[in-house]
Amino acid sequence: MIVSHSAKLGEGVCELLRQLAGPNLHIASASGLEDRLGTDAIKIAHAIQACPPGSDVVVLFDLGSARLSSEMALELVPSAWRERVFMADAPLVEGAVAAAVEASIGGSVEAVLARAADARQLRKLDD
Amino acid sequence: MIVSHSAKLGEGVCELLRQLAGPNLHIASASGLEDRLGTDAIKIAHAIQACPPGSDVVVLFDLGSARLSSEMALELVPSAWRERVFMADAPLVEGAVAAAVEASIGGSVEAVLARAADARQLRKLDD
Amino acid sequence: MQPLTAEAFVRVMDAYAQVLAEFRDVLNELDNRIGDGDHGTNMARGFSAVAEKLKASQPTTPAAGCQTVAMTLLGTVGGASGPLYSTAFLKLSAAWNGRADVDEEALRGGVAAALEGIMARGRAAVGDKTMVDVWTAVQRELQTEQPLDAQRAVEAAAAAALATKPLTARKGRAAYLGDRSQGTVDPGSLSSALWFAELFAAMSEGVVKPQWDLSAL
Amino acid sequence: MQPLTAEAFVRVMDAYAQVLAEFRDVLNELDNRIGDGDHGTNMARGFSAVAEKLKASQPTTPAAGCQTVAMTLLGTVGGASGPLYSTAFLKLSAAWNGRADVDEEALRGGVAAALEGIMARGRAAVGDKTMVDVWTAVQRELQTEQPLDAQRAVEAAAAAALATKPLTARKGRAAYLGDRSQGTVDPGSLSSALWFAELFAAMSEGVVKPQWDLSAL
Numbered sequence: 001m002i003v004s005h006s007a008k009l010g011e012g013v014c015e016l017l018r019q020l021a022g023p024n025l026h027i028a029s030a031s032g033l034e035d036r037l038g039t040d041a042i043k044i045a046h047a048i049q050a051c052p053p054g055s056d057v058v059v060l061f062d063l064g065s066a067r068l069s070s071e072m073a074l075e076l077v078p079s080a081w082r083e084r085v086f087m088a089d090a091p092l093v094e095g096a097v098a099a100a101v102e103a104s105i106g107g108s109v110e111a112v113l114a115r116a117a118d119a120r121q122l123r124k125l126d127d
Numbered sequence: 128m129i130v131s132h133s134a135k136l137g138e139g140v141c142e143l144l145r146q147l148a149g150p151n152l153h154i155a156s157a158s159g160l161e162d163r164l165g166t167d168a169i170k171i172a173h174a175i176q177a178c179p180p181g182s183d184v185v186v187l188f189d190l191g192s193a194r195l196s197s198e199m200a201l202e203l204v205p206s207a208w209r210e211r212v213f214m215a216d217a218p219l220v221e222g223a224v225a226a227a228v229e230a231s232i233g234g235s236v237e238a239v240l241a242r243a244a245d246a247r248q249l250r251k252l253d254d
Numbered sequence: 255m256q257p258l259t260a261e262a263f264v265r266v267m268d269a270y271a272q273v274l275a276e277f278r279d280v281l282n283e284l285d286n287r288i289g290d291g292d293h294g295t296n297m298a299r300g301f302s303a304v305a306e307k308l309k310a311s312q313p314t315t316p317a318a319g320c321q322t323v324a325m326t327l328l329g330t331v332g333g334a335s336g337p338l339y340s341t342a343f344l345k346l347s348a349a350w351n352g353r354a355d356v357d358e359e360a361l362r363g364g365v366a367a368a369l370e371g372i373m374a375r376g377r378a379a380v381g382d383k384t385m386v387d388v389w390t391a392v393q394r395e396l397q398t399e400q401p402l403d404a405q406r407a408v409e410a411a412a413a414a415a416l417a418t419k420p421l422t423a424r425k426g427r428a429a430y431l432g433d434r435s436q437g438t439v440d441p442g443s444l445s446s447a448l449w450f451a452e453l454f455a456a457m458s459e460g461v462v463k464p465q466w467d468l469s470a471l
Numbered sequence: 472m473q474p475l476t477a478e479a480f481v482r483v484m485d486a487y488a489q490v491l492a493e494f495r496d497v498l499n500e501l502d503n504r505i506g507d508g509d510h511g512t513n514m515a516r517g518f519s520a521v522a523e524k525l526k527a528s529q530p531t532t533p534a535a536g537c538q539t540v541a542m543t544l545l546g547t548v549g550g551a552s553g554p555l556y557s558t559a560f561l562k563l564s565a566a567w568n569g570r571a572d573v574d575e576e577a578l579r580g581g582v583a584a585a586l587e588g589i590m591a592r593g594r595a596a597v598g599d600k601t602m603v604d605v606w607t608a609v610q611r612e613l614q615t616e617q618p619l620d621a622q623r624a625v626e627a628a629a630a631a632a633l634a635t636k637p638l639t640a641r642k643g644r645a646a647y648l649g650d651r652s653q654g655t656v657d658p659g660s661l662s663s664a665l666w667f668a669e670l671f672a673a674m675s676e677g678v679v680k681p682q683w684d685l686s687a688l
């Protein structure tokens with residue numbers, strides 16, 4: 001689940017992920033407001049509940065206020081859902097790519113979160 | 128300069144940056160192909176040369192192949208331009224936000240690159 | 255202090271929506287200097303939707319009204335202030351549950367719970383240059399002055415908002431600026447002070463709302 | 472070995488574009504298993520544009536043809552393979568500058584320069600499970616066998632591509648998979664081997680191109 005202030009940004013990350021993740025992963029964006037930049041806890045809550053029932057949900061977000069909205073959203077979903085939602089402490093794009101790769105090869109939610117967090121260590125120009 | 132495989136992602140990052148950067152910063156995306164995901168060194172070279180003459184250009188990219196295209200683009204632009212283009216070793220969204228904030232308060236290109244790189248250290252859930 | 259009925263609560267929120275429309279550009283400009291320039295738009299959008307919702311739903315208790323406010327803000331504000339004010343109103347709603355009106359005692363409990371909720375949601379402490387500073391100032395008035403002097407409370411809220419000006423932001427987008435966030439009043443603190451002015455004016459006759467010197471913000 | 476003229480170069484690139492159209496799904500499927508599934512599409516798009524450009528521009532030297540290839544690939548391939556093949560053809564163009572045709576000596580210099588260019592661009596070493604493995608195998612044949620046995624060179628390229636199968640990718644998107652990248656032939660290595668088969672077949676009569684056992688890739 002991608003939570004960004006920009007609907008375009010969120011959709012763009014999803015299209016990147018869909019290309020490498022294959023069809024078994026549910027990839028969705030809950031990003032932007034109707035008419036401007038921002039995040040919407042209700043939209044996020046709906047998107048979480050639109051995930052395949054029983055699946056684990058990993059949330060990646062862009063800025064701090066997207067975290068606030070995501071955490072608010074967790075209070076709006078039934079607790080059975082809430083327990084399956086995990087926030088990744090990771091850079092949005094790089095974390096999402098690493099997470100999607102791990103999830104697409106069947107990694108556990110712990111492994112997915114760990115790969116996403118590893119993306120923080122990623123050096124892009126180190127060689 | 129945002130270089131992503133996805134035109135939407137690149138545009139989305141730009142709209143996020145424009146909101147916080149004010150009018151004095153040139154913010155542009157050279158992202159995606161006409162009909163699919165990917166990066167295009169020629170498009171990047173054009174976008175670099177469309178920056179205000181004499182300005183320093185900081186490039187943030189999503190994945191490794193965007194780096195290859197960006198570096199290829201640098202070989203296509205006149206050397207007077209090339210010397211003013213700097214690749215940031217930073218997560219795309221978080222690095223771009225930090226870079227834009229620093230640039231918008233008049234920071235030097237070194238400071239902008241440093242703030243972008245600092246975004247690697249950013250913990251999003253540490254408190 | 256006269257207890258706040260459901261009707262009075264709706265009037266407070268309606269008046270606040272009008273104040274926000276007036277202050278929209280001021281709040282945007284403050285946020286422009288230390289953030290992304292949208293706090294005025296966010297708040298004006300959110301609370302004009304709130305005013306409409308309340309008019310349509312006619313809540314029978316302040317708690318029910320607060321619940322409507324909280325849910326309406328989530329889909330309409332969009333910024334950090336959305337979940338923060340929403341949390342505040344959810345806490346007020348819980349604190350006032352079952353009451354026909356809100357007296358000073360209930361207000362004390364409500365503001366304490368709301369402040370706790372804001373701090374838990376945003377993880378800001380007092381002095382971080384956020385709306386927490388204003389809510390803390392009001393909460394202190396409620397704790398120390400019994401019975402409360404509503405005029406003092408309004409002025410404490412305004413003073414706390416102005417006092418954010420020299421501070422360095424440690425939470426929210428303004429924190430990106432580090433020391434450069436100094437010299438501008440925190441927009442969320444101003445919007446909170448504006449709300450308390452409407453609230454206390456409705457609960458106590460003769461309260462004089464602060465005159466804001468815009469050039470000093 | 473017969474020297475490669477400009478016309479023969481254009482025919483090689485045309486034949487290669489057709490081979491890529493045939494292998495598009497195979498290359499996509501390999502990339503799907505260890506990357507993002509687009510290598511076949513990227514290469515087919517890029518080299519069909521190349522074939523058209525060459526037909527339209529009718530280069531008078533192989534070097535001019537290579538220059539056209541390099542520039543055309545940049546705007547049409549889109550993946551990592553775009554700047555990599557583009558760099559390779561730029562290096563070939565520089566190495567062959569001023570020549571009417573490419574003999575074995577020129578080919579040796581050209582492949583060495585192209586390999587160096589690919590390695591500088593992508594920072595991959597031999598054994599990283601990339602096209603570098605195939606270009607290195609061909610370069611070794613050119614260095615050690617003088618005169619070159621074109622059939623051996625074609626087979627060395629194919630063998631190097633197949634030899635990427637058990638390796639762990641250390642560069643490109645497949646590197647995200649770590650050990651899980653084992654068990655699949657690197658798509659860029661296959662596309663490189665396919666190119667060398669066309670090139671050597673054009674420079675030496677009677678070269679038999681490899682038969683690819685698709686189930687073994």
Ligand SMILES: Nc1ncnc2c1ncn2[C@@H]1O[C@H](COP(=O)(O)OP(=O)(O)O)[C@@H](O)[C@H]1O
Pocket residue numbers: 065285289290291292293296297332333334335336338372375376377378383384385386425426427440441442443
């Ligand atoms: N973590 C936080 N804790 C408390 N208040 C915060 C926090 N982050 C932001 N704020 C408040 O929210 C205000 C900004 O709101 P707004 O501009 O609407 O959202 P955004 O910053 O997402 O654009 C700030 O002025 C500050 O008072």
Ligand SMILES: Nc1ncnc2c1ncn2[C@@H]1O[C@H](COP(=O)(O)OP(=O)(O)O)[C@@H](O)[C@H]1O
Pocket residue numbers: 192502506507508509510513514549550551552553555589592593594595600601602603642643644657658659660
């Ligand atoms: N850094 C690199 N150095 C050398 N070759 C590389 C590198 N990265 C990728 N490749 C080659 O490119 C191929 C992938 O190309 P392609 O799928 O078209 O691009 P992308 O990976 O960007 O989608 C790989 O199979 C590999 O042979």
Ligand SMILES: [Mg+2]
Pocket residue numbers: 285289290291292293333427
């Ligand atoms: Mg704002």
Ligand SMILES: [Mg+2]
Pocket residue numbers: 037038290292332333334
């Ligand atoms: Mg905002």
Ligand SMILES: [Mg+2]
Pocket residue numbers: 502506507508509510550644
């Ligand atoms: Mg690929």
Ligand SMILES: [Mg+2]
Pocket residue numbers: 164165507509549550551
């Ligand atoms: Mg690709």
